[in-house]
Amino acid sequence: MPEDASVNLEELLKLHPADVADYLQRLPAENAQCILRQVPRPLAAQILTELEKERFRAFTASFSTQELVELFQELAPNAAADLAGELPPEKRRQILAALPAETSAPIKALLHYGEDTAGGIMSDRFIALRSDHTVQQSQEVLRTRAEQRPEDVSYLYVTDEAQRLVGVVSLRDLVFRRPERRIGDIMNRDVKSVRVDADQEEIARRFEHYHYLGLPVVDSENRLVGIVKASDALHVAQREATEDMQLMVGLSGEERALTPWQKSIGRRLPWLYINLATAFLAAAVVSLFESTIARWTVLAVFLPIVAGQGGNAGMQTLTIIIRDMALGELSPGDGWKALLKEATLGLVNGLAIGLAVGLAGYVWKGDWRLGAIAGLAMLLNQLAAALSGVLIPFGLQALKVDPALASSIFVTTVTDVAGFFFFLGLAWAAIRLFGI
Amino acid sequence: MPEDASVNLEELLKLHPADVADYLQRLPAENAQCILRQVPRPLAAQILTELEKERFRAFTASFSTQELVELFQELAPNAAADLAGELPPEKRRQILAALPAETSAPIKALLHYGEDTAGGIMSDRFIALRSDHTVQQSQEVLRTRAEQRPEDVSYLYVTDEAQRLVGVVSLRDLVFRRPERRIGDIMNRDVKSVRVDADQEEIARRFEHYHYLGLPVVDSENRLVGIVKASDALHVAQREATEDMQLMVGLSGEERALTPWQKSIGRRLPWLYINLATAFLAAAVVSLFESTIARWTVLAVFLPIVAGQGGNAGMQTLTIIIRDMALGELSPGDGWKALLKEATLGLVNGLAIGLAVGLAGYVWKGDWRLGAIAGLAMLLNQLAAALSGVLIPFGLQALKVDPALASSIFVTTVTDVAGFFFFLGLAWAAIRLFGI
Numbered sequence: 001m002p003e004d005a006s007v008n009l010e011e012l013l014k015l016h017p018a019d020v021a022d023y024l025q026r027l028p029a030e031n032a033q034c035i036l037r038q039v040p041r042p043l044a045a046q047i048l049t050e051l052e053k054e055r056f057r058a059f060t061a062s063f064s065t066q067e068l069v070e071l072f073q074e075l076a077p078n079a080a081a082d083l084a085g086e087l088p089p090e091k092r093r094q095i096l097a098a099l100p101a102e103t104s105a106p107i108k109a110l111l112h113y114g115e116d117t118a119g120g121i122m123s124d125r126f127i128a129l130r131s132d133h134t135v136q137q138s139q140e141v142l143r144t145r146a147e148q149r150p151e152d153v154s155y156l157y158v159t160d161e162a163q164r165l166v167g168v169v170s171l172r173d174l175v176f177r178r179p180e181r182r183i184g185d186i187m188n189r190d191v192k193s194v195r196v197d198a199d200q201e202e203i204a205r206r207f208e209h210y211h212y213l214g215l216p217v218v219d220s221e222n223r224l225v226g227i228v229k230a231s232d233a234l235h236v237a238q239r240e241a242t243e244d245m246q247l248m249v250g251l252s253g254e255e256r257a258l259t260p261w262q263k264s265i266g267r268r269l270p271w272l273y274i275n276l277a278t279a280f281l282a283a284a285v286v287s288l289f290e291s292t293i294a295r296w297t298v299l300a301v302f303l304p305i306v307a308g309q310g311g312n313a314g315m316q317t318l319t320i321i322i323r324d325m326a327l328g329e330l331s332p333g334d335g336w337k338a339l340l341k342e343a344t345l346g347l348v349n350g351l352a353i354g355l356a357v358g359l360a361g362y363v364w365k366g367d368w369r370l371g372a373i374a375g376l377a378m379l380l381n382q383l384a385a386a387l388s389g390v391l392i393p394f395g396l397q398a399l400k401v402d403p404a405l406a407s408s409i410f411v412t413t414v415t416d417v418a419g420f421f422f423f424l425g426l427a428w429a430a431i432r433l434f435g436i
Numbered sequence: 437m438p439e440d441a442s443v444n445l446e447e448l449l450k451l452h453p454a455d456v457a458d459y460l461q462r463l464p465a466e467n468a469q470c471i472l473r474q475v476p477r478p479l480a481a482q483i484l485t486e487l488e489k490e491r492f493r494a495f496t497a498s499f500s501t502q503e504l505v506e507l508f509q510e511l512a513p514n515a516a517a518d519l520a521g522e523l524p525p526e527k528r529r530q531i532l533a534a535l536p537a538e539t540s541a542p543i544k545a546l547l548h549y550g551e552d553t554a555g556g557i558m559s560d561r562f563i564a565l566r567s568d569h570t571v572q573q574s575q576e577v578l579r580t581r582a583e584q585r586p587e588d589v590s591y592l593y594v595t596d597e598a599q600r601l602v603g604v605v606s607l608r609d610l611v612f613r614r615p616e617r618r619i620g621d622i623m624n625r626d627v628k629s630v631r632v633d634a635d636q637e638e639i640a641r642r643f644e645h646y647h648y649l650g651l652p653v654v655d656s657e658n659r660l661v662g663i664v665k666a667s668d669a670l671h672v673a674q675r676e677a678t679e680d681m682q683l684m685v686g687l688s689g690e691e692r693a694l695t696p697w698q699k700s701i702g703r704r705l706p707w708l709y710i711n712l713a714t715a716f717l718a719a720a721v722v723s724l725f726e727s728t729i730a731r732w733t734v735l736a737v738f739l740p741i742v743a744g745q746g747g748n749a750g751m752q753t754l755t756i757i758i759r760d761m762a763l764g765e766l767s768p769g770d771g772w773k774a775l776l777k778e779a780t781l782g783l784v785n786g787l788a789i790g791l792a793v794g795l796a797g798y799v800w801k802g803d804w805r806l807g808a809i810a811g812l813a814m815l816l817n818q819l820a821a822a823l824s825g826v827l828i829p830f831g832l833q834a835l836k837v838d839p840a841l842a843s844s845i846f847v848t849t850v851t852d853v854a855g856f857f858f859f860l861g862l863a864w865a866a867i868r869l870f871g872i
Contacts, residue, residue, distance in 0.1 A: 001530070018645050026767075029593045118830050143612055175611050194562055208674055210563060211667045212651075230666040237670060238644055241677030242759050249751040257760040257774040261781045268752055270783055272745065276789060281743035282794065298734040301723045304852055307628055308715035309708065311747070312845060315685040316704055317461045323678050324693040331462075338693040349705055353712060360716065415741055419687045 013415045019045060021050035026258065029058045037067075039052055045074035052256065052265065053086050072107075076224075078123045081110035085120075114226065119196040121236060122217045122226030127173075128159045129183050131166050136179035157216045158187045163223040165216055167191050196225055200236045205328040207233035223230030244326050245314055248318070250275065275409045279286045282307075282416035289424035292431060298365055299427055302357075302374050306423045309353055310381040310415030317389025318344045318411050324405050325393060339390045350379035354359035373430055377423035384418035387409070445474055453479060457486035459710050462694065464471050465494045473503075475667045481510035489522050490690065490699065501527065505534045508543075512560045514662075519547035521556075551805035555632040557672060558653045558662030564595045565610075565619050572615035593652045594623045599659040602653055603627050629654045632661055636672045641764040643669035679681025680762050683840035684754070686711065711845045718743075718852035725860035727866060732799055735863050739794075742859045745789055746817040746851030750823055753778045754847050758840050761829060782822030809866055813859035820854035821847070 012020050013036070020039075024032040028223050034045050046072060048056060060068060066243045068087075072095060084107060096104045105122055113119025124414065127145050129138045138156075156174060158167040165185030177186050193216045194203055206212065207230055217226040240369060243253035250271025255264055280372060286293070286303065293299050306426045329339070358375030361367045392410045395401035441540035448456050448471070456475075457532060460468040460483065471496060472480050484492060484507060499541050504523075508516045508531060520528050521541060532540045551553025563581050565574045568688055574592075592610060594603040600854025603623030629652045630639055642648065643666055653662040691700055722729070722739065729735050757774060760766045766774070795813030798804045828846045829839035 012466050016646060017495075018647075022765075022767075082815070139611075142608070150767075171607055171611075172578070174630065175607075176577075204670075207667065208670055210452060211454075211671075213665070214666060229649070230670060231643065231649060234640075234644055234666060234670040237674050238677065238763070239540065241674065241681075242763075245677075245755050245759060249755050251752055251755060255756055256779065257756050257766055258770060261777045261784070264781055265784055266779075268749075268781065269788055271752075272749060272785060273750040273792065274790060276741070276745060276780060276792060277827050279741040280800075282740040282744065283737045286740060287734075290733050293736045294733040297730040297733075298723075299558060300729045301719050303714070303739055304718040304722060304743055304830060304856065305715040308718065308848065308852060309712055310709045311848070312685065312706075313708060315844065316687055316707075319685050320691055320693050323681060327674070327678075329458075330693055331458075334462075334694060340778060341697045341700075345700055347705065348697070348701055349572060349708060351640065352705055354714060356709065365718075399576050402509060408751065412744065412747070416744060420740065 002268070007429065013039065013043070015045035018050045020047050024059070025052060025055050032059050034317055035063055041070060042059075042074045045079075047072045048083060049075065049079045053254070054259070055426040056083065056086055056191070060087070060395060063290055063417060064362045065094045065098055067160050068095050072099060073103060075369055076123070076125055077103075077106035078110055078125070082115075082120075084111060102165065108282060113196060114219045116200050116229060117196065118194045118200065118217045119199045119226070121200050121203070121232045122196070122228045123232075124226045125218075126223050126227045127155050127156060127225075128163070129169065131158045131160055131182070131184035131187065133183050134179065135174060135177045135181045135183065135186070137172055138183055139179070142174070149172035157191065157224055159224050162221075164259065165193055165218050165222055183358045183422045191216065193222075194228065195220070195226075197255070201240050201326070202328070203228060204233045204237040206239065208327070209297075216266045240326060242326060244322055244402075244404040247402055247406065250406045250409055271406055272372065274406065278409060278413035281413060285417055285420040286424065289420075289428055292424055295431065296427060298367070298370060299424065301365075303420065304363065304369070305357060305376070306338045306377055306381060306419040307412075307416050309357075309378060310385045312421040313346065313349060313382050314389045317345075317386050318393065318407055321393045321395070322392055322407065325397070325403050335394055339387070342386035343383060346382040346384075348381070350382030353382060354379040367431060369434075373426045375410065377419065379428055380422040381415060381419040385415045388414035388418075437450055445471065449475065449479070453482035454486045459839060460495070461491050463702055465497070469498055471798065473607065477506060477649070478510045481507045485511065485515045489690070492519065492522055493734070495540060496523070501530045501534055501782035508535060509539060512561055513539075513557070514541035514546055514561070514871055517543045518556075518755040519654045520547060522550055524810060533755050539743060544620070548633060550638050551559065554630045554634045554636065554653045554664060555662070557636050557668045560662045560669075561661045562652075562660075564599070565605065566658050566755060567590050567594045567596055567618070567620035567623065569619050570615065571610060571613045571617045571622070574610055574619055575615070588793075589743050591650060593660055593663070594619055595660050598657075600659045601629055601654050603855075604652075625696070627652065629660075630664065631656070637676050637762070639664060640669045640676065640762065644673065646765070676762060677723045678727065680758055680838075680840040684758060684844045686842045686845055707842055707845065710842065711838040714845060715852070716848035718856055721853055721856040722860065725856075726862055728860055728864045731867065732863060734803070734806060735860065736796065736861065737801075738806070739856065741793065742810070742813055742817060744794075744851050745814060746821045746855040747848045750821035750847040750851045751844060753781075754823050754829065754843055755766065756825055758843065759827045760832065761839050761857050763787050771826070775823070778822035778826050779819060782816075782818040782820075786818030790815040803869075805866060809862045810859065812860055813855065816858040817851060818860075819853040821851045823847060825852075832838060 010025065024035060036047065051059065065352060084095065096108060110124065129141065155168050155170055157165060158169060160166050167189045168191040169183060169187045173186055196217050196219050201293055213230050215228045217228060219225050244257060246253045250268065252267040352413045354375035357378050358371035361371030386413050392407050396407060398407055399402040458518040460471060472483065487495065490560045513722040520531065532544060546560065565577065591604050591606055593601060594605060596602050605619060605623045609622060632653050634656050648666060650658055650663050650665045653664060655661050680688045681693060684702065754851060790811035793814050794807035797810045798806030824847050828843050832841055832843060833839040
């Protein structure tokens with residue numbers, strides 16, 4: 001259908017590269033590659049930067065080194081470095097070797113930084129002013145560098161003769177101050193910065209907390225090496241929030257609704273198997289009490305209620321803790337306060353739910369003893385839910401693992417195991433003591 | 437301990453208002469109020485804007501109208517409007533009446549917009565240039581308006597004589613173009629904008645998708661009424677992501693780890709009761725098969741495994757769908773593709789898990805029939821998990837409810853009910869057919 005394709009192409013060219021990327025991601029890789037080869041090279045390069053990582057790899061799998069080299073030459077160094085970081089090492093080496101040295105050098109420098117650090121998300125297209133220059137000299141610099149399309153920011157950072165960050169001036173200041181003033185005299189010396197190896201999540205938090213528009217990035221010698229913009233931080237914040245939600249239930253953190261199922265299964269199934277192993281743990285508890293159930297079958301009816309309530313309450317606690325941890329809102333010592341709060345809530349919720357279940361057990365099955373046992377087990381399990389919802393993410397953090405990682409699987413394991421044990425254990429004791 | 441308080445105060449004054457707010461939020465309301473009354477008024481006003489909404493209400497409860505009026509006078513209209521929106525209506529009216537007309541008018545105008553709209557998050561401190569002015573005239577405007585501390589943006593929006601948005605110029609352009617050029621000739625006419633009633637989530641998505649630094653806000657006549665900055669969008673994006681995670685498990689969307697438990701319980705307990713009602717639904721299914729369990733007690737042991745696996749798989753699917761919906765990444769028609777993908781995954785996961793459970797059932801309990809029944813029920817329940825994980829959020833959306841709302845409770849209800857029904861139903865049929 002060459003006609004259809006050409007109609008599409010003409011319309012595609014009118015769209016923002018991010019929208020073209022969205023469109024292409026819904027096509028089979030071959031069709032997307034075909035279209036990418038037809039659009040003008042600068043646009044094609046921009047589209048590549050907007051693709052999901054995994055789609056980028058799929059779409060460029062068939063591209064020759066020469067094709068990729070031509071595309072990479074259209075990109076700013078930070079965009080090129082981001083893409084190069086996604087390529088197989090061998091392909092990356094070939095491309096970097098084939099690029100002219102003045103293009104490959106900044107890309108190589110950026111590739112040096114971890115992709116989750118300030119260095120990985122920063123842009124190196126910034127203009128630094130010299131503190132010993134005058135306003136007029138600085139205006140000249142700005143005028144001549146404007147063609148290099150530096151990032152649009154309203155603040156300009158000032159360095160000394162050793163490229164160390166010493167201050168910041170607003171573009172407005174620079175324009176309206178007298179031309180002979182020295183930058184060092186008009187700049188604001190109270191300039192905030194981040195280290196190039198700072199974690200991107202921490203940076204996103206600082207942007208949100210302090211409402212920064214941009215932050216300069218410095219190396220260990222306080223030399224200015226890049227800038228991070230609010231929009232970069234926005235991207236990080238959104239991705240991280242998404243990741244936590246996914247990690248909690250055993251997903252990769254990068255899956256999308258339309259990720260091919262063959263890709264999804266590799267990450268989902270292992271966690272489902274782990275969940276299965278933990279479910280057998282809960283089943284083993286039930287198995288311990290098989291003879292109790294055989295004697296009093298209605299206990300089996302209440303098992304899903306005990307498990308369901310504990311699981312839901314545990315998820316509530318867990319979600320609160322993970323969120324506050326991710327946004328850096330828990331200071332040292334807050335963990336204990338949170339534990340105390342959740343334990344109190346568990347107790348109060350447990351009393352409210354325990355009473356309701358006890359009453360329901362009596363009304364439904366006409367047995368007050370069943371109700372009393374179920375109600376008490378509920379109360380205890382709400383406490384177990386509260387404690388595990390706090391202690392599991394803190395425990396994962398202490399083990400230097402992401403506190404969100406599969407945490408919902410671990411919490412529901414605790415609430416299942418504890419819930420069944422309390423419920424069936426109490427029933428067993430009641431039978432022994434009162435001979436029900 | 438007046439000495440302690442004064443030491444704290446001195447140190448507090450050195451901090452960023454956002455950090456002071458963090459510190460105060462950890463204190464009892466009376467202590468926080470006492471400190472707020474001691475710090476200089478401009479700082480106190482800034483601190484108020486950084487507080488969690490619920491803490492802001494608690495801290496200002498004891499403030500007189502006069503005190504609040506004095507604090508509100510220190511704030512930009514958009515910040516003042518945000519705070520006024522949180523106050524009880526009566527107090528808000530008193531404050532607005534007591535403020536000078538030139539201060540209260542813009543606040544009232546902003547209060548007009550819904551707090552979740554562009555109007556609710558925008559700033560009205562912007563400088564609009566006139567398209568019929570020259571570069572020199574515009575520079576004059578900028579110079580004289582600089583004292584009013586407009587928001588720092590690197591783009592300036594251009595309006596015609598009827599205040600309609602017609603273009604955009606960069607600050608850099610404005611500075612370096614010849615003074616006699618008309619703004620209308622140098623501006624970029626392709627300017628993106630949002631309507632003042634646009635939803636804030638949609639705006640955050642557009643910022644993320646198109647990497648905007650700022651967006652002009654227009655009314656129904658295309659008149660420029662404000663600007664939204666990337667940092668505002670960042671705030672919205674983070675809050676929304678948090679909200680979805682919380683809504684899924686029956687939380688308010690605004691709870692924090694240190695929210696007092698008395699506040700938390702009002703939102704958590706009702707959902708726990710709803711979860712309890714759905715748990716009784718699952719229990720009713722088990723109850724239907726009480727005689728089957730009485731005959732073959734080991735079935736009870738496998739109940740938690742069926743429920744746990746289905747619940748986890750359902751949460752995986754649900755998390756993917758909610759995330760893509762929230763970020764606006766699902767186009768019309770994508771729902772069906774997602775359903776097909778999840779059903780395929782459910783089938784494949786179901787086969788893998790069903791086989792494992794079947795085998796485990798055989799090894800553990802030495803009964804291949806139990807294994808076969810459990811395995812088949814697992815397979816069917818994985819399909820139920822996949823379908824409910826997609827259909828429930830889409831269903832909630834069709835009902836014009838937030839698709840995240842308590843969705844995990846609904847999905848686990850389906851996986852519990854369906855899982856028990858498949859498992860116990862198959863066991864019942866096996867007993868009837870083969871007389872186990």
